[in-house]
Amino acid sequence: MTSTLNITINGAPHEIALDDPRATLLDVLRERLGLTGTKKGCDRGQCGACTVLIDGRRMNACLALALSHDWAEVTTIEGLAEGDTLHPVQQAFIAHDGFQCGYCTPGQIMSAVGLIAEGEAGLDPERVREGMSGNICRCAAYAGITDAVLEATRASGTRTEDERTDA
Amino acid sequence: MNRFDYARADSIGAAIAAAGTPGGSFLAGGTNLLDLMKIGAATPERLIDISRLPLDRIEDTDGGLRIGAMVRNADIARHPEVLARYPALAEALLSGASAQLRNAATTGGNVMQATRCSYFQDPLSPCNRREPGSGCGALGGRTRNHAVLGWDEGCIAVHPSDMCVALAAYDAVVEITGPEGSRDVPMATFHPLPDAAGAGTPALAEGEIVTHIRLPDPGGMARNARYLKLRERTSFAFALVSAAAALEIRDGVIVSARLALGGVAARPWRCHEAEAMLVGMVPTRGSFTVAAAEALTGATPSGDNAHKIELARRIAVRALDLAAAGTPDRLPALPASAFAGEDNG
Numbered sequence: 001m002t003s004t005l006n007i008t009i010n011g012a013p014h015e016i017a018l019d020d021p022r023a024t025l026l027d028v029l030r031e032r033l034g035l036t037g038t039k040k041g042c043d044r045g046q047c048g049a050c051t052v053l054i055d056g057r058r059m060n061a062c063l064a065l066a067l068s069h070d071w072a073e074v075t076t077i078e079g080l081a082e083g084d085t086l087h088p089v090q091q092a093f094i095a096h097d098g099f100q101c102g103y104c105t106p107g108q109i110m111s112a113v114g115l116i117a118e119g120e121a122g123l124d125p126e127r128v129r130e131g132m133s134g135n136i137c138r139c140a141a142y143a144g145i146t147d148a149v150l151e152a153t154r155a156s157g158t159r160t161e162d163e164r165t166d167a
Numbered sequence: 168m169n170r171f172d173y174a175r176a177d178s179i180g181a182a183i184a185a186a187g188t189p190g191g192s193f194l195a196g197g198t199n200l201l202d203l204m205k206i207g208a209a210t211p212e213r214l215i216d217i218s219r220l221p222l223d224r225i226e227d228t229d230g231g232l233r234i235g236a237m238v239r240n241a242d243i244a245r246h247p248e249v250l251a252r253y254p255a256l257a258e259a260l261l262s263g264a265s266a267q268l269r270n271a272a273t274t275g276g277n278v279m280q281a282t283r284c285s286y287f288q289d290p291l292s293p294c295n296r297r298e299p300g301s302g303c304g305a306l307g308g309r310t311r312n313h314a315v316l317g318w319d320e321g322c323i324a325v326h327p328s329d330m331c332v333a334l335a336a337y338d339a340v341v342e343i344t345g346p347e348g349s350r351d352v353p354m355a356t357f358h359p360l361p362d363a364a365g366a367g368t369p370a371l372a373e374g375e376i377v378t379h380i381r382l383p384d385p386g387g388m389a390r391n392a393r394y395l396k397l398r399e400r401t402s403f404a405f406a407l408v409s410a411a412a413a414l415e416i417r418d419g420v421i422v423s424a425r426l427a428l429g430g431v432a433a434r435p436w437r438c439h440e441a442e443a444m445l446v447g448m449v450p451t452r453g454s455f456t457v458a459a460a461e462a463l464t465g466a467t468p469s470g471d472n473a474h475k476i477e478l479a480r481r482i483a484v485r486a487l488d489l490a491a492a493g494t495p496d497r498l499p500a501l502p503a504s505a506f507a508g509e510d511n512g
Contacts, residue, residue, distance in 0.1 A: 020170070022168050022170065024201070045267070048267060057270040058266060058270060060271070063197050065216075067175075067216070070175075114267075130502070132266075133402035133403045134265025
Protein backbone atom coordinates (compact mmCIF):
# COMPACT_ATOMS: atom_id res chain seq x y z
CA MET A 1 0.00 0.00 0.00
CA THR A 2 1.33 3.42 -0.93
CA SER A 3 1.36 6.07 1.77
CA THR A 4 1.87 9.79 1.40
CA LEU A 5 4.51 11.60 3.43
CA ASN A 6 4.12 15.34 3.80
CA ILE A 7 7.34 16.84 5.04
CA THR A 8 9.10 20.20 4.94
CA ILE A 9 12.82 19.98 4.24
CA ASN A 10 14.92 23.14 4.60
CA GLY A 11 11.80 25.26 4.24
CA ALA A 12 10.45 23.53 1.13
CA PRO A 13 7.29 21.39 1.45
CA HIS A 14 7.35 17.94 -0.17
CA GLU A 15 4.66 15.38 -0.82
CA ILE A 16 6.31 12.01 -1.23
CA ALA A 17 4.64 8.71 -2.16
CA LEU A 18 6.14 5.86 -0.14
CA ASP A 19 5.38 2.32 -1.25
CA ASP A 20 7.42 0.80 1.59
CA PRO A 21 6.85 1.86 5.19
CA ARG A 22 10.36 0.73 6.10
CA ALA A 23 11.88 3.95 4.73
CA THR A 24 13.68 6.00 7.35
CA LEU A 25 13.96 9.76 7.16
CA LEU A 26 17.60 9.18 6.18
CA ASP A 27 16.51 7.00 3.23
CA VAL A 28 14.02 9.62 2.08
CA LEU A 29 16.57 12.43 2.27
CA ARG A 30 19.26 10.57 0.37
CA GLU A 31 17.37 8.30 -2.02
CA ARG A 32 14.24 10.29 -2.79
CA LEU A 33 15.33 13.90 -2.47
CA GLY A 34 18.99 13.60 -3.46
CA LEU A 35 20.07 15.36 -0.27
CA THR A 36 23.21 13.30 0.24
CA GLY A 37 24.83 15.70 2.70
CA THR A 38 23.25 13.68 5.50
CA LYS A 39 25.44 10.58 5.78
CA LYS A 40 24.66 6.95 6.48
CA GLY A 41 27.39 5.70 8.81
CA CYS A 42 26.38 2.94 11.20
CA ASP A 43 22.64 3.19 10.38
CA ARG A 44 21.97 2.25 14.03
CA GLY A 45 22.01 5.52 15.95
CA GLN A 46 25.53 5.05 17.23
CA CYS A 47 27.73 7.28 15.06
CA GLY A 48 25.67 10.47 14.57
CA ALA A 49 26.63 10.96 10.90
CA CYS A 50 22.91 11.18 10.02
CA THR A 51 22.09 13.93 12.55
CA VAL A 52 19.43 16.38 11.35
CA LEU A 53 17.09 18.79 13.12
CA ILE A 54 13.52 17.50 13.33
CA ASP A 55 11.20 20.29 14.46
CA GLY A 56 14.30 22.07 15.73
CA ARG A 57 15.74 19.18 17.75
CA ARG A 58 18.78 17.14 16.75
CA MET A 59 17.99 13.49 16.12
CA ASN A 60 19.39 10.48 14.26
CA ALA A 61 17.63 10.33 10.87
CA CYS A 62 18.55 6.63 10.58
CA LEU A 63 16.28 5.73 13.51
CA ALA A 64 13.43 8.05 12.49
CA LEU A 65 10.78 6.14 10.57
CA ALA A 66 9.77 8.53 7.79
CA LEU A 67 6.01 7.97 8.09
CA SER A 68 6.19 8.67 11.80
CA HIS A 69 7.43 12.19 10.95
CA ASP A 70 4.60 13.17 8.63
CA TRP A 71 4.25 16.99 8.65
CA ALA A 72 7.60 17.49 10.39
CA GLU A 73 9.97 20.35 9.60
CA VAL A 74 13.46 19.06 8.95
CA THR A 75 16.71 20.96 8.60
CA THR A 76 19.68 19.23 6.98
CA ILE A 77 23.23 20.38 6.34
CA GLU A 78 22.06 21.67 2.92
CA GLY A 79 19.71 24.09 4.69
CA LEU A 80 22.21 25.91 6.89
CA ALA A 81 24.02 28.32 4.56
CA GLU A 82 22.30 31.39 3.19
CA GLY A 83 23.35 31.51 -0.42
CA ASP A 84 27.14 31.64 -0.45
CA THR A 85 27.31 32.70 3.18
CA LEU A 86 28.10 29.77 5.41
CA HIS A 87 26.36 29.26 8.74
CA PRO A 88 28.55 30.38 11.69
CA VAL A 89 28.97 26.74 12.79
CA GLN A 90 30.18 25.80 9.31
CA GLN A 91 32.60 28.73 9.33
CA ALA A 92 33.90 27.74 12.76
CA PHE A 93 34.54 24.15 11.65
CA ILE A 94 36.69 25.47 8.79
CA ALA A 95 38.50 27.97 10.99
CA HIS A 96 39.36 25.33 13.60
CA ASP A 97 40.07 22.38 11.31
CA GLY A 98 37.15 20.46 12.80
CA PHE A 99 37.47 17.58 10.35
CA GLN A 100 39.84 15.49 8.30
CA CYS A 101 38.07 13.13 5.87
CA GLY A 102 34.80 15.01 6.31
CA TYR A 103 32.40 12.09 6.36
CA CYS A 104 31.09 12.78 9.88
CA THR A 105 31.17 16.56 9.40
CA PRO A 106 27.55 17.19 8.33
CA GLY A 107 26.36 15.24 11.35
CA GLN A 108 28.85 17.01 13.63
CA ILE A 109 27.71 20.40 12.39
CA MET A 110 23.99 19.63 12.70
CA SER A 111 24.60 18.25 16.17
CA ALA A 112 26.53 21.40 17.12
CA VAL A 113 23.68 23.59 15.84
CA GLY A 114 21.30 21.57 18.03
CA LEU A 115 23.63 21.75 21.03
CA ILE A 116 23.99 25.52 20.80
CA ALA A 117 20.21 25.93 20.50
CA GLU A 118 19.77 23.80 23.63
CA GLY A 119 21.96 26.34 25.39
CA GLU A 120 23.14 24.06 28.18
CA ALA A 121 26.80 23.50 27.38
CA GLY A 122 27.81 27.14 27.17
CA LEU A 123 31.55 27.74 26.99
CA ASP A 124 32.54 24.77 29.14
CA PRO A 125 34.69 22.46 26.93
CA GLU A 126 33.77 19.45 29.06
CA ARG A 127 30.06 20.10 28.58
CA VAL A 128 30.60 20.60 24.85
CA ARG A 129 32.46 17.29 24.59
CA GLU A 130 29.74 15.51 26.55
CA GLY A 131 27.03 17.19 24.45
CA MET A 132 28.75 16.09 21.23
CA SER A 133 29.37 12.50 22.36
CA GLY A 134 26.68 11.16 20.02
CA ASN A 135 28.90 12.03 17.04
CA ILE A 136 31.87 9.82 16.32
CA CYS A 137 34.84 11.10 14.30
CA ARG A 138 36.96 8.23 13.01
CA CYS A 139 39.76 10.68 12.13
CA ALA A 140 39.62 11.93 15.75
CA ALA A 141 39.35 15.63 14.94
CA TYR A 142 37.76 16.09 18.35
CA ALA A 143 40.03 18.89 19.54
CA GLY A 144 39.19 21.00 16.48
CA ILE A 145 35.49 20.11 16.74
CA THR A 146 35.37 21.23 20.38
CA ASP A 147 37.12 24.51 19.56
CA ALA A 148 34.76 25.09 16.63
CA VAL A 149 31.67 24.51 18.76
CA LEU A 150 33.01 26.84 21.46
CA GLU A 151 33.68 29.59 18.94
CA ALA A 152 30.30 29.17 17.29
CA THR A 153 28.67 29.33 20.72
CA ARG A 154 30.49 32.61 21.40
CA ALA A 155 29.51 33.94 17.97
CA SER A 156 25.87 32.96 18.47
CA GLY A 157 25.61 35.48 21.29
CA THR A 158 23.65 33.02 23.39
CA ARG A 159 24.15 33.83 27.04
CA THR A 160 25.87 30.92 28.64
CA GLU A 161 24.83 29.19 31.84
CA ASP A 162 27.84 30.72 33.62
CA GLU A 163 26.83 34.22 32.60
CA ARG A 164 23.29 33.57 33.78
CA THR A 165 24.65 32.38 37.14
CA ASP A 166 26.78 35.51 37.47
CA ALA A 167 23.90 37.84 36.62
CA MET B 168 14.32 -5.54 8.10
CA ASN B 169 11.12 -7.53 7.55
CA ARG B 170 8.17 -5.86 5.84
CA PHE B 171 5.44 -4.58 8.14
CA ASP B 172 2.20 -2.64 8.01
CA TYR B 173 2.21 0.81 9.53
CA ALA B 174 -0.73 2.58 11.18
CA ARG B 175 -0.93 5.60 13.42
CA ALA B 176 -3.14 5.40 16.51
CA ASP B 177 -5.20 8.53 17.13
CA SER B 178 -6.32 7.62 20.65
CA ILE B 179 -5.27 5.39 23.53
CA GLY B 180 -8.36 3.28 22.88
CA ALA B 181 -7.43 2.83 19.23
CA ALA B 182 -3.87 1.87 20.21
CA ILE B 183 -5.12 -0.76 22.65
CA ALA B 184 -7.55 -2.16 20.06
CA ALA B 185 -4.83 -2.30 17.39
CA ALA B 186 -2.38 -4.03 19.73
CA GLY B 187 -4.89 -6.65 20.81
CA THR B 188 -4.10 -8.92 17.89
CA PRO B 189 -0.79 -10.81 17.57
CA GLY B 190 2.18 -9.50 15.60
CA GLY B 191 1.74 -5.85 16.50
CA SER B 192 4.29 -3.63 18.18
CA PHE B 193 4.00 -0.07 19.45
CA LEU B 194 6.32 2.49 17.86
CA ALA B 195 7.15 5.66 19.80
CA GLY B 196 10.59 7.26 19.39
CA GLY B 197 11.81 4.18 17.55
CA THR B 198 15.35 4.42 18.89
CA ASN B 199 15.36 0.87 20.26
CA LEU B 200 12.69 -0.86 18.14
CA LEU B 201 13.97 0.24 14.72
CA ASP B 202 17.50 -0.69 15.74
CA LEU B 203 16.36 -4.19 16.77
CA MET B 204 14.37 -4.53 13.54
CA LYS B 205 17.38 -3.57 11.43
CA ILE B 206 19.47 -6.36 12.93
CA GLY B 207 16.64 -8.88 12.79
CA ALA B 208 16.23 -9.19 16.56
CA ALA B 209 12.65 -7.86 16.35
CA THR B 210 10.30 -8.77 13.49
CA PRO B 211 6.86 -7.21 14.10
CA GLU B 212 4.24 -7.61 11.38
CA ARG B 213 2.52 -4.35 12.27
CA LEU B 214 3.78 -1.11 13.77
CA ILE B 215 1.24 0.92 15.69
CA ASP B 216 2.61 4.45 15.88
CA ILE B 217 1.69 5.89 19.28
CA SER B 218 4.09 8.84 19.15
CA ARG B 219 1.27 11.38 18.74
CA LEU B 220 -0.97 10.18 21.55
CA PRO B 221 -1.80 12.99 24.00
CA LEU B 222 0.60 11.62 26.62
CA ASP B 223 3.29 14.26 26.16
CA ARG B 224 2.88 16.31 29.35
CA ILE B 225 4.47 16.45 32.79
CA GLU B 226 1.82 17.32 35.39
CA ASP B 227 2.07 18.29 39.06
CA THR B 228 0.25 15.95 41.42
CA ASP B 229 0.12 16.42 45.22
CA GLY B 230 3.80 17.27 45.54
CA GLY B 231 4.68 14.62 42.99
CA LEU B 232 4.83 14.47 39.20
CA ARG B 233 3.00 12.48 36.54
CA ILE B 234 5.01 12.02 33.36
CA GLY B 235 3.26 11.06 30.14
CA ALA B 236 4.62 8.04 28.28
CA MET B 237 5.34 10.14 25.17
CA VAL B 238 7.43 12.81 26.93
CA ARG B 239 10.90 12.75 25.39
CA ASN B 240 13.78 11.73 27.68
CA ALA B 241 15.54 15.07 27.15
CA ASP B 242 12.43 16.97 28.21
CA ILE B 243 12.21 15.11 31.51
CA ALA B 244 15.89 15.78 32.20
CA ARG B 245 15.39 19.52 31.54
CA HIS B 246 12.14 19.97 33.42
CA PRO B 247 12.65 22.48 36.26
CA GLU B 248 10.57 20.45 38.75
CA VAL B 249 12.53 17.29 37.93
CA LEU B 250 15.81 19.17 38.46
CA ALA B 251 14.53 20.65 41.73
CA ARG B 252 12.84 17.62 43.26
CA TYR B 253 14.19 14.53 41.46
CA PRO B 254 17.76 15.46 40.49
CA ALA B 255 18.90 11.81 40.45
CA LEU B 256 16.36 11.18 37.70
CA ALA B 257 17.75 14.03 35.58
CA GLU B 258 21.29 12.82 36.22
CA ALA B 259 20.36 9.24 35.25
CA LEU B 260 18.65 10.38 32.04
CA LEU B 261 21.56 12.60 31.03
CA SER B 262 24.00 9.73 31.57
CA GLY B 263 22.13 7.56 29.07
CA ALA B 264 22.60 7.31 25.30
CA SER B 265 23.39 10.51 23.33
CA ALA B 266 21.69 13.89 23.01
CA GLN B 267 20.18 12.85 19.67
CA LEU B 268 18.71 9.67 21.13
CA ARG B 269 17.43 11.46 24.25
CA ASN B 270 15.62 13.95 22.01
CA ALA B 271 13.76 11.10 20.30
CA ALA B 272 13.35 8.42 22.98
CA THR B 273 10.18 8.49 25.09
CA THR B 274 9.44 7.67 28.72
CA GLY B 275 7.34 4.67 27.73
CA GLY B 276 9.92 3.47 25.25
CA ASN B 277 12.70 3.74 27.79
CA VAL B 278 10.71 1.55 30.21
CA MET B 279 9.76 -0.91 27.45
CA GLN B 280 13.17 -1.12 25.77
CA ALA B 281 14.40 -4.66 25.44
CA THR B 282 16.37 -6.29 28.20
CA ARG B 283 19.19 -7.33 25.95
CA CYS B 284 22.73 -8.54 25.58
CA SER B 285 24.98 -9.07 22.58
CA TYR B 286 23.65 -12.62 22.14
CA PHE B 287 20.07 -11.31 21.98
CA GLN B 288 21.20 -8.90 19.30
CA ASP B 289 22.84 -11.63 17.23
CA PRO B 290 20.08 -13.59 15.47
CA LEU B 291 22.54 -16.47 14.85
CA SER B 292 22.95 -17.08 18.60
CA PRO B 293 20.39 -18.99 20.61
CA CYS B 294 18.39 -16.70 22.93
CA ASN B 295 15.37 -17.63 25.03
CA ARG B 296 14.31 -14.00 25.13
CA ARG B 297 14.28 -13.64 21.35
CA GLU B 298 13.23 -17.21 20.51
CA PRO B 299 11.68 -18.98 23.51
CA GLY B 300 13.11 -22.46 24.01
CA SER B 301 16.24 -21.91 21.92
CA GLY B 302 18.57 -21.71 24.93
CA CYS B 303 20.94 -19.00 26.17
CA GLY B 304 24.01 -18.20 24.10
CA ALA B 305 25.46 -16.02 26.82
CA LEU B 306 25.88 -18.81 29.38
CA GLY B 307 29.54 -19.77 29.21
CA GLY B 308 30.14 -16.97 26.72
CA ARG B 309 31.40 -13.42 27.10
CA THR B 310 29.58 -12.23 30.16
CA ARG B 311 31.33 -9.15 31.50
CA ASN B 312 28.13 -7.10 31.09
CA HIS B 313 25.70 -9.71 32.38
CA ALA B 314 23.64 -10.06 35.53
CA VAL B 315 24.87 -10.80 39.04
CA LEU B 316 21.48 -10.53 40.78
CA GLY B 317 18.09 -12.09 40.11
CA TRP B 318 19.26 -14.13 37.13
CA ASP B 319 18.38 -17.67 36.16
CA GLU B 320 19.72 -20.02 33.50
CA GLY B 321 16.98 -18.99 31.08
CA CYS B 322 18.46 -15.49 30.71
CA ILE B 323 21.34 -13.55 32.25
CA ALA B 324 20.89 -10.23 30.41
CA VAL B 325 20.38 -6.92 32.24
CA HIS B 326 17.88 -4.14 31.63
CA PRO B 327 20.01 -1.29 30.31
CA SER B 328 17.90 1.72 31.38
CA ASP B 329 19.41 4.37 33.64
CA MET B 330 16.09 6.20 33.95
CA CYS B 331 14.33 3.17 35.41
CA VAL B 332 16.97 2.79 38.16
CA ALA B 333 16.35 6.33 39.39
CA LEU B 334 12.58 5.88 39.04
CA ALA B 335 12.74 2.69 41.12
CA ALA B 336 14.65 4.50 43.85
CA TYR B 337 12.04 7.27 43.87
CA ASP B 338 9.19 4.73 44.34
CA ALA B 339 7.75 5.54 40.91
CA VAL B 340 4.66 3.73 39.68
CA VAL B 341 3.98 2.63 36.10
CA GLU B 342 0.41 3.35 34.96
CA ILE B 343 -0.87 0.76 32.49
CA THR B 344 -4.10 0.72 30.47
CA GLY B 345 -5.42 -2.20 28.48
CA PRO B 346 -8.48 -4.09 27.29
CA GLU B 347 -9.26 -5.13 30.89
CA GLY B 348 -8.94 -1.61 32.33
CA SER B 349 -6.13 0.19 34.15
CA ARG B 350 -3.59 -0.97 36.70
CA ASP B 351 -0.53 0.38 38.50
CA VAL B 352 2.74 -1.52 38.98
CA PRO B 353 5.75 -0.28 40.98
CA MET B 354 8.71 0.54 38.73
CA ALA B 355 10.94 -1.67 40.89
CA THR B 356 8.94 -4.82 40.08
CA PHE B 357 7.61 -3.94 36.62
CA HIS B 358 10.26 -5.82 34.65
CA PRO B 359 10.01 -9.59 35.05
CA LEU B 360 12.92 -11.60 36.42
CA PRO B 361 13.98 -14.55 34.28
CA ASP B 362 13.35 -18.19 35.18
CA ALA B 363 15.03 -21.42 34.14
CA ALA B 364 13.09 -21.43 30.86
CA GLY B 365 13.60 -17.87 29.72
CA ALA B 366 12.74 -14.23 30.19
CA GLY B 367 9.74 -14.74 32.49
CA THR B 368 6.19 -13.49 32.05
CA PRO B 369 6.07 -10.29 29.95
CA ALA B 370 5.46 -7.09 31.91
CA LEU B 371 2.45 -6.19 29.75
CA ALA B 372 -0.40 -8.40 28.59
CA GLU B 373 -1.45 -8.24 24.94
CA GLY B 374 -3.06 -4.90 24.16
CA GLU B 375 -1.72 -3.15 27.27
CA ILE B 376 0.10 0.16 27.03
CA VAL B 377 2.16 2.22 29.47
CA THR B 378 0.45 5.62 29.72
CA HIS B 379 2.26 7.46 32.53
CA ILE B 380 4.92 7.24 35.22
CA ARG B 381 3.87 8.61 38.58
CA LEU B 382 6.46 9.97 40.99
CA PRO B 383 5.46 10.48 44.64
CA ASP B 384 6.56 13.51 46.67
CA PRO B 385 10.30 13.06 47.42
CA GLY B 386 9.81 14.90 50.74
CA GLY B 387 13.06 15.56 52.58
CA MET B 388 15.14 13.64 50.02
CA ALA B 389 14.85 16.22 47.26
CA ARG B 390 18.33 17.71 47.63
CA ASN B 391 20.18 14.60 48.83
CA ALA B 392 19.87 12.40 45.78
CA ARG B 393 22.43 11.26 43.19
CA TYR B 394 22.91 8.83 40.34
CA LEU B 395 26.34 7.36 39.64
CA LYS B 396 27.31 5.11 36.76
CA LEU B 397 30.44 3.16 35.87
CA ARG B 398 30.97 2.39 32.19
CA GLU B 399 33.82 1.54 29.88
CA ARG B 400 33.95 5.07 28.46
CA THR B 401 32.80 8.34 30.00
CA SER B 402 29.84 8.98 27.72
CA PHE B 403 27.36 7.19 25.46
CA ALA B 404 27.75 3.72 26.98
CA PHE B 405 25.59 1.37 29.02
CA ALA B 406 26.35 0.94 32.70
CA LEU B 407 28.65 -1.78 33.91
CA VAL B 408 27.02 -0.96 37.24
CA SER B 409 25.15 2.09 38.46
CA ALA B 410 23.39 3.29 41.61
CA ALA B 411 20.66 5.75 42.49
CA ALA B 412 20.76 6.90 46.10
CA ALA B 413 18.57 9.30 48.07
CA LEU B 414 18.64 10.17 51.77
CA GLU B 415 16.62 12.19 54.21
CA ILE B 416 18.90 13.34 56.99
CA ARG B 417 17.54 15.03 60.12
CA ASP B 418 19.75 16.23 63.00
CA GLY B 419 22.67 14.27 61.60
CA VAL B 420 20.79 10.97 61.41
CA ILE B 421 19.35 9.16 58.38
CA VAL B 422 15.57 9.00 58.70
CA SER B 423 14.85 7.65 55.23
CA ALA B 424 17.04 6.02 52.58
CA ARG B 425 16.66 4.80 49.01
CA LEU B 426 19.09 2.69 47.04
CA ALA B 427 18.65 1.05 43.63
CA LEU B 428 21.30 -0.59 41.46
CA GLY B 429 21.52 -0.70 37.67
CA GLY B 430 23.41 -2.95 35.27
CA VAL B 431 23.14 -5.90 37.65
CA ALA B 432 19.80 -7.56 36.87
CA ALA B 433 16.92 -7.83 34.41
CA ARG B 434 15.24 -5.04 36.38
CA PRO B 435 16.41 -2.01 38.36
CA TRP B 436 17.47 -3.58 41.65
CA ARG B 437 15.89 -1.90 44.66
CA CYS B 438 17.73 -2.63 47.93
CA HIS B 439 15.05 -2.52 50.65
CA GLU B 440 17.08 -4.32 53.32
CA ALA B 441 20.04 -1.99 52.89
CA GLU B 442 17.70 1.00 53.09
CA ALA B 443 16.17 -0.30 56.33
CA MET B 444 19.65 -0.75 57.85
CA LEU B 445 20.55 2.86 57.10
CA VAL B 446 17.60 4.33 59.00
CA GLY B 447 18.87 5.56 62.36
CA MET B 448 22.51 5.49 61.29
CA VAL B 449 24.73 8.53 60.90
CA PRO B 450 25.55 9.24 57.24
CA THR B 451 29.18 8.12 57.20
CA ARG B 452 31.31 6.05 54.85
CA GLY B 453 31.19 3.28 57.49
CA SER B 454 27.37 3.16 57.49
CA PHE B 455 27.25 3.15 53.71
CA THR B 456 29.81 0.33 53.49
CA VAL B 457 27.70 -1.84 55.76
CA ALA B 458 24.53 -1.09 53.79
CA ALA B 459 26.19 -1.68 50.41
CA ALA B 460 27.48 -5.05 51.60
CA GLU B 461 23.91 -5.95 52.54
CA ALA B 462 22.66 -4.81 49.12
CA LEU B 463 24.95 -7.29 47.35
CA THR B 464 24.48 -10.19 49.77
CA GLY B 465 22.63 -12.39 47.29
CA ALA B 466 24.81 -11.56 44.29
CA THR B 467 26.42 -14.40 42.32
CA PRO B 468 28.36 -14.22 39.06
CA SER B 469 26.50 -15.52 36.00
CA GLY B 470 29.84 -16.11 34.26
CA ASP B 471 33.07 -14.22 34.12
CA ASN B 472 31.63 -11.20 35.90
CA ALA B 473 32.37 -11.52 39.60
CA HIS B 474 34.07 -8.12 39.35
CA LYS B 475 30.67 -6.50 38.91
CA ILE B 476 29.69 -7.47 42.46
CA GLU B 477 32.58 -5.53 43.96
CA LEU B 478 32.04 -2.66 41.49
CA ALA B 479 28.35 -2.47 42.43
CA ARG B 480 29.22 -2.47 46.15
CA ARG B 481 31.66 0.40 45.65
CA ILE B 482 29.37 2.41 43.38
CA ALA B 483 26.60 2.07 45.99
CA VAL B 484 28.91 3.43 48.73
CA ARG B 485 30.00 6.28 46.48
CA ALA B 486 26.43 7.18 45.44
CA LEU B 487 25.31 7.23 49.09
CA ASP B 488 28.34 9.37 49.99
CA LEU B 489 27.45 11.86 47.25
CA ALA B 490 23.78 11.87 48.23
CA ALA B 491 24.76 12.66 51.84
CA ALA B 492 26.98 15.51 50.64
CA GLY B 493 23.97 17.02 48.87
CA THR B 494 22.92 17.45 45.26
CA PRO B 495 24.94 20.21 43.57
CA ASP B 496 22.94 23.20 42.31
CA ARG B 497 24.02 22.42 38.79
CA LEU B 498 24.53 18.86 37.58
CA PRO B 499 28.14 17.91 36.75
CA ALA B 500 29.48 18.39 33.23
CA LEU B 501 29.77 14.62 32.94
CA PRO B 502 26.45 13.43 34.35
CA ALA B 503 26.70 10.48 36.77
CA SER B 504 30.40 10.01 36.07
CA ALA B 505 32.59 8.69 38.85
CA PHE B 506 35.36 10.75 37.23
CA ALA B 507 33.57 14.09 37.32
CA GLY B 508 36.15 15.53 39.72
CA GLU B 509 35.29 18.56 41.81
CA ASP B 510 31.74 18.63 40.46
CA ASN B 511 31.07 15.55 42.53
CA GLY B 512 32.26 17.15 45.76
